[in-house]
């Protein structure tokens with residue numbers, strides 16, 4: 001498997017394991033609609049733009065390099081990268097809270113109302129693109145690409161851990177690292193916590209730039225999210241509605257279709273299958289023929305939009321989802337991209353899911369009064 005496919009699979013597994021443990025240990029209810037939205041919100045375009053980010057970094061490093069860092073000993077380059085990347089992230093994050101256009105991208109991450117590992121995955125499709133001006137500085141200074149990729153991946157892993165709903169205080173790490181205990185503060189909905197604790201990995205930036213607020217550990221009714229804005233379960237809408245609002249355009253609110261509603265279990269399993277397709281796509285990054293790779297990406301993106309639009313009550317969404325569930329396995333049948341056991345199993349499950357979709361569609365149209373509760 002490719003490193004990004006492994007990261008995506010391990011991350012998804014940890015998110016589901018944490019949801020299970022929170023239920024068993026803390027008796028906390030799993031809000032599945034939000035969890036699966038978080039898994040699929042940034043989804044395939046965010047990963048694709050991570051590729052763009054790395055390509056742009058390589059181009060800047062090749063053509064605008066001042067060679068200040070790459071002349072240093074290799075160990076010094078690593079140490080510089082560890083702290084410089086985190087400082088760039090701090091200012092990237094702080095400016096996303098300060099300027100309207102960047103906030104319209106970052107707000108998707110803040111709209112999650114439950115603090116758990118899945119929240120880290122919740123992002124605008126364009127989140128990776130807005131990193132470019134900040135990480136470009138490192139390329140201009142001459143930080144080699146291989147160190148950049150390794151160090152940024154390490155910091156993203158730390159940030160994933162920082163969204164844990166299970167770990168409260170990891171002991172001595174609290175003294176110098178941003179931990180879930182501190183990052184919870186950043187996601188709180190109460191005004192006294194707005195624009196605090198921007199740090200990603202090291203605690204020192206918030207303390208140095210005076211944006212640190214200690215957690216109120218005794219508060220049992222903490223609220224998370226952004227007040228006053230309706231949360232869409234549609235990733236297409238969640239990403240674009242804040243950007244349209246910025247230029248005074250309202251998201252077209254078509255009258256919702258009361259029929260053709262599928263159950264919450266149907267939506268949840270569909271979203272998990274989409275996550276499986278995403279892992280398959282990430283696993284085809286090297287050596288695959290480009291056509292099936294782009295087809296897999298297009299189908300995953302179309303599936304994300306169809307399932308999201310279904311959550312928003314759009315009439316066309318469920319038939320579109322079912323059509324995709326049948327079309328994708330047929331189109332990709334026999335291609336070596338999906339010939340391994342796991343991708344093949346995902347495609348078969350996708351087709352079976354389409355059958356259940358048709359059954360639910362037929363039932364809800366035939367008997368609208370027995371619509372499933374969501």
Ligand SMILES: [Zn+2]
Pocket residue numbers: 093097106110186
């Ligand atoms: Zn933030």
